[in-house]
Amino acid sequence: MDRTNFMEVLEVLERDKNIYNILKNCPYEILRSIWLKKYPEGRFNLKQGEIYNIFYILVEGYVDIFVESDQGKKYYISTYGKGRFIGELEMFEQNPYMSRIESRGPVTMLEIGRDNYLKWLERDQNFSQYILRTLCKGTYSSMQKMGINTLYSLKTRICQFLIENANDKGILRMPLSAELLIGRMAVTPRSVNRVLKELKDKGILEISRANVVIKDYQQLLKEKDEN
Structure with a gap:
């Protein structure tokens, strides 16, 4: 890995408590595989129905989550900010994305390949529990929104x-x-x-x-x- 980029990853950990709490027990060899990438406005887009083998942690900026109909109409699901994950569900079975993700303005991501993401989950109980809590919170929130939209x-x-x-x-x-x-x-x-x-x-x-x-x-x- 490029040493300059690795130092930028470490700088993010030192200045951001939320990101530090996610990565604090990450094994060193996996930590070195994480890449920090900055996307200009409009350049971070993940398509619904496509397969991506990268797990993302949002460091700066916002992304909007949509479900897209066959006619191209977009239905808003949620907005993610700093510390949110992208791709945690689809990684296990390499499933196509269930939704479309679009950045709102410039964003900065921590990115890790699928193999290292799965190793990280296996070796780091802090991270695996963080993922589990996030999934439970997301499911709870989605059920609430479904109820609100219906009733x-x-x-x-x-x-x-x-x-x-x-x-x-x-x-x-x-x-x-x-x-x-x-x-x-x-x-x-x-x-x-x-x-x-x-x-x-x-x-x-x-x-x-x-x-x-x-x-x-x-x-x-x-x-x-x-x-």
Whole structure:
């Protein structure tokens, strides 16, 4: 492995507590096989239905997860940030990806080949348990979202999405535009815009073409529960 890149991997471990906790017990020979790679905006894309033999750990930036229909329509599943894994399920049997992954802006990844990923799982109990907890958390979250999408109104779903992506002060953790929000709800733009206008008219949101800002977080919580 290139020594310069290996030193960059070590620098990531030293400055980022979350990444350190994932790799802290990684065997040295496997650690040396991990590659740090930076992708410019729009360059990190993994296609649904394709097989990839690389396991990814997101170090910087965000990626959006979609399921794509045969007609090319994308249905939003989730957004991953720092410390999230990509490919942990598909690696075992070399299965095709169940979803499409697209970066939002530039991203930085730690990458490891399938053989070393499987060795790492076998030798490092800390890592294998981290993967197990992540899978359980992801499954739980997916079941919750399925229930919300089936049982609740679009307004509740939009309020819930905004709440999930904000801190306890009501500040969104990532840039969000009305256009991106429309893509995540998998319904017509008119339906989403109608809800956004209602929330804006009530002073709960401030909306521009490029940005959505939560102005009244407490009222947003009430709106979700009133539906």
